Amino acid sequence: MTSDPRELRRVLDGRWADVRAEVRAQLGELRLTPEADLSTEEYRALTTENLRRLAESGRPHQGFDPAYGGGGDVGGVVTAFAALGYGDLSLLVKAGVQWGLFGGAVQVLGTSRHHDKYLRSIMDGDLLGCFAMTETGHGSDVQHLRTTATYDPATQEFEIHTPDVGARKDYIGNAARDGRMAVVFAQLITGGVSHGVHALLVPIRSEDGTALPGVTIGDCGRKAGLNGVDNGRLSFDHVRVPRENLLNHFADVAEDGTYSSPITSASRRFFTMLGTLVRGRISVAGGAGAATQKALALAIRYGATRRQFADPESGEEVVVLDYLVHQRKLLPALATTYALHFAQADLVSEMHDLQSFDAEPGSNVETEAGQRDLETRAAGIKAMATWHATATIQTCREACGGAGYLAENLLPQLKADTDVFTTFEGDNTVLLQLVAKTLLSDYGRRVGKLDVVGKARFAADLMAGSMAERTGLRAVVRRGDLRDRAYQRWLLVEREEHLLAAAARRMRKALAPGADRFAVFNGAQDHLLVAARAHVDRIVLDSFAAAVNRVESPALRGLLEQVRGLYALSVIEGDRAFFVEHGYISRGRAKAVTQAVNTLCGQLRPQARTLVDGFGIPEAWLDCPLLDGERDSHAAPTDPSPSQEEPTDLAAVG
Template sequence: MDIPAVPAKVDPDALTAVLDGRWAELRAGVRAQMSAEEFRDPVELDIEAHRAQVLDQLRELAATDRPALGFDRAYGGQSDIGGSVVSFEMLGLGDLSLMVKAGVQWGLFGGAVQLLGTERHHEKYLQRIMDLDLLGCFAMTEHGHGSDVQDLHTTATYDPAAQEFVVHSPDPGATKEYIGNAARDGHAAVVFAQLVAGGDSRGVHAFFVPIRDGSGKPMPGVTIEDCGRKAGLNGVDNGRLAFDHVRVPREALLNRFGDVAEDGTYSSPIESDGRRFFTMLGTLIRGRVSVGGSAGSATKRALTLAIRYGEQRRQFKSPDGDEVVILDYLGHQRKLLPALAKTYALHFAQEELVAKLNDIAPDAPEEEQRELESRAAGLKAANTWHATATIQAAREACGGAGYLSENLLAGLKADTDVFTTFEGDNTVLLQLVAKGLLTQYKEHFEDLSPLATARFVAEQLVGAVLERTSARKFVERLTESDDAEVLFDREWQLRLFEDREEHVLDGVANRLRKAADDPFGVFNAAQDHVLSAGRVHVESLVLSAFARAVDACADPEAAALLSRVCDLYALSAIEADRAWFLEHGRLTASRSKAVTAAVNELCAELRPHARTLVDAFAIPAQFLAAPMLRD
């Protein structure tokens, strides 16, 4: 098999063009604005100064046309959903507090008004939200309920005599928690509450609720508290909201999926309460996609800092008497280069996801929409866990210098830590991915709880398990070969990942078939297996996306380099899961050792291109202004 040689030098601009892809012009525009002095990193700011700076920066963004990207043209927007997500993702190259604040305002608050509301809400609020004339909050998470949104305690009870909803927090657990824009700047909130009409609960719906008056004081019955200093993201004014019989007009209900008539009669285009709930949440996946992409941007920044530092920092003398650049050590390469390869892989998977989100038709079949939601969940988990691990590795790779705030890695570490649990806890999201694989989102699959999951799977006898393909035979044939070059065969890599996914999924299905007698116990005992199914599916998806990006690359030199980076992603992922591949006969002991040798070989081969690979991210210079790089 011929393995294309990597050119001695590759133009980083050629790689940037590949990475920027479909929204290249937009990415360039965001980079240009972020290079302005107003967007500098807030290393020395206290909380109030940081919050004020972020709000000022938000106003700078509002003066451009980018906040309008994700909104309908009919209300002054541009109807460019993908561009909107990309713009949030690009903000992740700088101060992540700005990305989160922008995401809350235009992605979550504005997105909820647009996607859950109807014309009356659009005409009244959308232009003001885009212009930053109306700052708002997305009040879903409660003190007692985070991931379990379906069982929120906040109520909105309809009073037909007054034609008003009464929004109420019946217990301390119903306090809305960690709400961005609540502590300082927000004047309204989209509040998620159990709708009660005519004595019947209709499940969680969204309501537009003013929380401050024109002077900035809390509205009657609204209690606002400041969450105070957090581990990171202190430029975002997170707060707590509680409601004591707060009255809002009937029209405050965001009524796209459910409405209440003047007399209290409830109606909905979706009959099932469960389906309605998940359809409503499904419209709000843009935030989840944006968080995953922004985590990828922060990871790129951390790797750029660490690799540039590794190219200039020297430690210990070589036999010729010169001190060695630390990136020349294999151990240092292993800390950073496989992580860099995975960052590239996740970038291309994210690009495909954003394109699917942008291009999906509003009336697309439910199965297609559920597949998009599953992919968004899996990639958000993969991106954010990768960010946490990689930024830590980058910090360690920079030693004591990486621990100083002035060198930026400590701030990145703190700011991204919460990404693994907001916009969906990653563990819950991987279960969602696995459940989608098992059930193909059957119409009546309405509940995320383990008990409901287990019961459904038991009843259906796991009829939606993927059928076997020829993948295992292909893998076995090449595994028996002594040719080490097989490891670099892209088809073998793809089939190996595919075969692992099918085997793990079949195993989960077989275990859950026994759930009829003790559904919760069986599901709980198999939860590690369920999470594994979600993880290996995402790894297959990511490798496939990277392979397609390499095949589509028109620049031969860039394609050759990306091909080797793809090899490093695939083989380092195999190495990380060698126990499974050995236990299940997909690798022999000698082949397993060959995988490790191949990873070492690829690290050495890509070492001269490390700077090129991070320069291709084209991160604005001011966000790489770490004193450790000036030594």
């Protein structure tokens, strides 16, 4: 029996269901699918126009402090931002630069003197700005940026300077055309001493749009995608700004040049400052998820009506989604998209509770451990969600054949626009290294806290595991039902722990006297990345399982449990080599995993349309010739806009 997509949508909308409903209604009025042949300047102008219309809607205000006219709803504004991924990703990125990066930096790194002066105009879209962190020569290595901010006590000004071309701020959104001010990250120098990277507000354009003295602005030009965003380059030739332009929430400079900070450790201060900007990574993951959902909606709906080759029994051509190979392309990807959606929802909730403006000081959510956990989850889920988007959108393009290659059918633009998501707001490989580093630190602390008996038991468990692996006994002792969620989770937990313990043993060599620490780390990088991915796979599965447990409807809970099972088995199948090599499953059981995936694909085939309708993507943003077959085919369902209340007739799809 086909489930009601409206009921499924309510589950997917979750904590901020009202925000999602408002965004669908508001954004349905915007032109969010630009013509493919717009010139760069026309596209940029359209994106800026839509940005201002977003500001007029009041939605971007929701993420700012209520004391300055904001709504104080951090989770709500990130949820709304992600929904832009259903429409125009250039608008999503430009909005993210303006209110997430530029405005967010002023909010969290600045103090009342900055909030009073700038926040309202930033929220209203009257002051458009940039987030000038990345340099031509330093991308992920933010700690060693080369732009300098040298304090002059005689004038009480900072001198912002680009010492060489490698220190030029590069790929900066809003810089080439619209930005009038930039949050510039630079090495702060007072009295000849460098205090590390800090952020300062630097005007870059006058009211008439011309570059200010000492500021050189370049244009990155046409890109593979996101050409509605005016990415540019910034260089500074001894540009002076007042002392008050230092965003001084975590550190300040007195009139005489005395530097002070409540955080004494320079390294800890640096990572604390960057940690407050974690919202950007969470937002990128959400936008990638929305784009992936849109691609799957297009491909699955097309596959449910596109016919190819005749059934030898009936003589009728078969819809391509009835072929197992086509189901294999799309349905495991759909299951992973669901899993990442629920993991993203948990992440947004965690961030909201941690960064909420009304959170009580000293509450549990404000602990350093909570912030570290948030940063680790955000790094891991951003990496996995954006890699998944890149792979899935390509698969959807292929699943739609030549039609999927036409610009009018939206998939090529989705593919081009999301490609850079894997490297901005943190290169994915570097982010997974960050995850692995945190996991290793936590692992070391966990083992270090064991008493003598505990350490002996720990060593014995390691030896027993090694013996079970060599003899194949492990697969015999723990031979569970592949359909059982507890057994599926056990496999993923065991993989995570196994990889982490092995990585810790390899990295311990770096502590030996005279060891070449870089060589040890470099030689184990591949292992660390695999361990980090295993960790993210497990936390994503846990989020999905928790979401299924919260569903009250037995029918809907059963459907989502099947999707959850397909996600889990797809992960296991994708790493069968590990499970077989280390004795967790036999070779015969590995074949059974593949058969279980095939079975679930067949069981979920009748529900495929329901599952993509559950995303609630406004129908206007899916309107393209690719789906014309739905109107022409007798098998096509009638699908009203998600904003309408009439039930959707999906019986024919099943």
